Amino acid sequence: MKSPSPAQSHDTVITEAASWCLRIHDEACSAEDHAAFERWLQADPLHTFEYAKMLEIWDLSEKLADCPTRAKKLLTLSAAREEGTLDM
Known part of the structure; x- marks a missing residue:
C-alpha cells in the first residue's frame, strides 16, 4: 500500500x-x-499550527460582514484567481 504524499x-x-x-x-x-x-491538537504540532491559521481566517471573516462591498470584491478576486482568469 502506498503511503500518502506529504x-x-x-x-x-x-x-x-x-x-x-x-x-x-x-x-x-x-x-x-x-x-x-x-x-487532535496534541497529536501533532502541525494540527495546532493549522488550527491557529484557521482561527485567523475565522476572525477575519467575521469582519467581512461589516463590509459587504469589500467582502464581495475579495470573494470575486479569489474566485478569479482560482479560475485563472485574473491577470497578475
Whole structure:
C-alpha cells in the first residue's frame, strides 16, 4: 500500500482544522467534542499550527460582514484567481 504524499497529508490536516474550527464554534459542541479536539491538537504540532491559521481566517471573516462591498470584491478576486482568469 502506498503511503500518502506529504502534500496530501498536509491537505488533510488543513481540512481537519477547518472542520474542527466549525465544530468548536458550534453551539451544539459537546464536552466530548472538546475532548476529542484537544486530543487532535496534541497529536501533532502541525494540527495546532493549522488550527491557529484557521482561527485567523475565522476572525477575519467575521469582519467581512461589516463590509459587504469589500467582502464581495475579495470573494470575486479569489474566485478569479482560482479560475485563472485574473491577470497578475
